[in-house]
Amino acid sequence: MSKVKIRESVRRTEDIRFVSGRGTYIDDMNANGQLVGVFVRSPYAHAVINGFDKADALALESVVDVITGADWAELGFGVIPTNSAVKENADGTPIAVPERPCLAANRVRFVGEPVAMVIAETLDAAREARDLVEVDYVPLEAVTHPVKTLEPEAPQLHDDIDGNLCVHWELGDGEATEAELKACDHVVSLELHNNRVTAAPIEPRGTLVVPDIETGITTIYQATQNIHALRAAMASILNLKNDQLRHVAPDVGGGFGGKNSLYPEPIVTVYAARNLGRPVKWVNDRSESFLSDTHGRSQYTTVELGLDADGTFRALRTTTIGEIGAYCGTVGAFTATGGSARTQGGVYAFKTMHYRARAGFTNTAPLDPYRGAGRPEGSFQIERIIEKAARELGFDPIELRRQNIMPKGSLPLKTAMGLDVDCGDFPTVFEKTLAMSDRAGFAARAAKSANLGKLRGFAIAPYLECTGGLPKEHATVNFSEDGAVHLAVGSHSTGMGHETALCQILSADLGLDMDHIGFTQADTNATPLGGGHGGSRGMELGGNAVRQTAGEIKAVGKQIAAHQFECDVDEVDFEDGSFFQPGSNNTMSMGEVVAVSFNSEALPDDLLPGCLNMGSTFERSIISIPNGCHAAEVEVDPETGVIDVTDFWIVDDFGTIINPLLADGQVMGGVGQGLGQAILEQA
Structure with missing residues (x-):
């Protein structure tokens, strides 16, 4: 693949790995000496727990340990925290936040709440033992x-x-x-x-925890959207320091918000692995996911x-x-x-x-x-x-x-809800959607449907978005002497194509061949901070972190080129991957500047070898306000209730589109999820 540009529809580089079965998801991963964990979950929506009996489960061959809610309570670990942006009621009093244990010891409050963990040599043994853990429940009204x-x-x-x-x-x-x-x-x-829904990503939640007895560092591989924040929370709960945990998210098969939350199962799995001194793997099954994943x-x-x-x-x-x-x-x-x-x-x-x-x-x-x-x-x-x-x-x-x-000329403005809307052309987006959908021809199409005994409806809905998530993101770029470059980011893709889009930004900004760019995401060892993915922040913050880092690299690159050209830094320009001095024949490619950056004798006195290797943290100053308009035409059979979405039209204003092909996929996926909620789902 050659150098690419912003707004170019580059096919996803990670797709070859995925479609050939070479993706690495949690359930693909195993460690030497690995144990397997499963959770005992409450069958009641509301009940008092009078006690646990794990003797029969522990007596099974291959069962290594059973941790009940009572055991967990005795360990004295912290409760699962919440971090709501809304912390006060309208009258200024604090909102109510009850304590949530990782394993319920005295009372369960929803079907699927974990009350015990069984750890065994095999999954079959763990599941068999799970059925032998006795919990004395007294059901309560729910x-x-x-x-x-x-x-x-x-x-x-x-x-x-x-x-x-x-x-x-x-x-x-x-x-x-x-x-x-x-x-x-x-x-x-x-x-x-x-209506209430749940994310139901194609890959259930799961965690593989690998403790290193010699270093005391435990590596957590987890199907999640937010490694840095979750590592900090888990460390706090387990009375550990952040640097005692390394948190890595491999390929993640969908998240949609459901994998952004802090759940009890990974926390208990980390404890079990550290306590037993062996790797422990836990993966939810689909039925458990519907019960225990967050809903929305x-x-x-x-x-x-x-x-x-x-x-x-x-x-x-x-x-x-x-x-x-x-x-x-x-x-x-x-x-x-x-x-x-x-x-x-x-x-x-x-x-x-x-x-x-x-x-x-x-x-x-x-x-x-x-x-x-x-x-x-x-x-x-x-x-x-x-x-x-x-x-x-x-x-x-x-x-x-x-x-x-709102007319275009009224912007920027602050809405009555206090939202700063800095730009947009809402009337044009609306009119474009109407034109695409041929609203004027709807009456004729409805009449045709009526002749077939069908009902036909048309609807249009403009929308206003605002991005969210944590306001900071980090990107690190490292070059090697052979010309390879590696990009590491704290944000994380759960199927959205960040591996392609973020490398595309770096390629476009520095004039690098995308084939030469390695990529790491979601590894706390690779970046000092990261906000994960949520609130549509991936490109807004992750992309800007990459661009900001690229800008700093170009600034240092100009110093190197100026030293080679024997001119002032202000006389050096950069364009299409080359540093040059206008009005002269002096020019150096990005690759040539990288090569010089490792040669101490060719560098300015104030620069050291490897000086182009750097990281940068981007912090947004405003909330982005994407907007758009959707329209749909639907045909319904009144006798059978069968619904046919005959046409769907979309106009979106997302600002600068890094990769239109990937953006289209995101929008189409959102439409699919919206139709699912509207027609099919009730959690």
């Missing part, structure tokens, strides 16, 4: 509905949390919104349910839209009841609160908005970010209420949207 759990008579999940309420939170001006709604000519209200969405919402007689939007009020699950997830109450509120109102202009949310604990798996982490919920709310307003008040839904979309 509550699994987010609205019902906040009712006075609901069973209480945590003794120290009254009413099962985790958080009550507000954003926007409540008084102004109330006054504006009262002054509007029309107020349209709608109740919505955003699950909101019950009332939306109120205030309009003038001519259809101009004035006020929007959203009242949501969200769901936490049995315990706070890694980001706690954020998704149901700030995650959904930030982009409230979408691309439409409002004088005022107000968002209110309550979220309670239920006897279900904890909820955490799932693809979009609140923003799709907000888009769903605004587009549904606009559609209802159009039908109820007699407006054309297209015209109603068109007249209320």
Whole structure:
């Protein structure tokens, strides 16, 4: 592969490895002397544990150890933390965060909660022993509905949390919104349910832990999205220092937010391996994944839209009841609160908005970010209420949207939710989508469907996004004397193609052949920090970290070239992989400058051999605001209920597209997941 450019549709370099069966996923990995772990999980949504009996399990040949919740409690390790961006209620009091043990000792609060770990020489032996671990449960009344759990008579999940309420939170001006709604000519209200889903990546969660007795360093191989943050959390829980753990994510088969969370199983697996002095491998099976992985969405919402007689939007009020699950997830109450509120109102202009949310604990798996982490919920709310307003008040839904979309000339602005929208051309995106979809020809297509006994519908929905995730990312570039170059990043792909896109940025910026670029991601030994993947941060932060590092390399490269040219650094330019002095014949390729960088005699006095090897941390200063518009046409057979999505049109404004081919794949995957939630899924 030759040098490449930004905006070039480069085929994924990692795909050859994947399609030829040479990917390395957790279940492909094994270590010498490896043991296998499985978890005993609660069959009850809510129950008291009176005791454990592991004698029969330990008596089985090949069983090495059984760690129960009671054993874990005696070890005195920490509880699983939460790190919610929303830490206070509307009245300034702290949100409720119950303690979550890695293994339940006294009480279980959801089906699938781990209560014990069995470690054996083989998977079959571990599974057989799992069935022999006896747990004395006393079932309790459970509550699994987010609205019902906040009712006075609901069973209480945590003794120290009254009413099962985790958080009550507000954003926007409540008084102004109330006054504006009262002054509007029309107020349209709608109740919505955003159904609960789970990520269900094709590769289940898993961990292989390899302790090194001599060095005391334990290597954790884990199917995860965020190695640095999870390593720090696991070290804290197990009373270790960060440098006692090396955390590596190999190839990861999908994440969608579900592999960003801190779970109990890897923590217990790390302890087991260190305690036994042998590698221990644990991999969830598909059934366990549905029970024990984090879930997402699950909101019950009332939306109120205030309009003038001519259809101009004035006020929007959203009242949501969200769901936490049995315990706070890694980001706690954020998704149901700030995650959904930030982009409230979408691309439409409002004088005022107000968002209110309550979220309670239920006897279900904890909820955490799932693809979009609140923003799709907000888009769903605004587009549904606009559609209802159009039908109820007699407006054309297209015209109603068109007249209320923020004009390009109004930007930059701060929305009533406090979101800084710095750029965008929302009307053009909307009109392009309409033109692609031939909305004018819909009536004829609907008539044709009717002749076949089918119903046909058309819908269009512009959206406003905002990126998230941790605000810093690191990239390191190392050259070798033979001309090879290696890029290491702290962000991580779970199937999105970072190995291609990030190397593409480095190739384009430094004029390097992509075939000569090695790549490492998600290894705490390779980068001092990293934010993993979540909140659509991979290219925004990871890409900028690579570009920033490349810029610093070029700056040092100019010093080397200037020394060779016997001119000032300011006289050296760089373009298409070459350093040159305009107006002269002096020129050096990037490869030639790299070669000189290892020759101490050819370097300026203030530079040392290997001076082009460097790393850089990028920190964003603003949140990016991608936007776009989707439209769909759907045909339904009213007798059978069979749904046929006949056409789907998309226009997205993502700014600079590094690799259009990869971006298209991401968008198409998102459409597939959205259709799945809309039509098929209920977790």
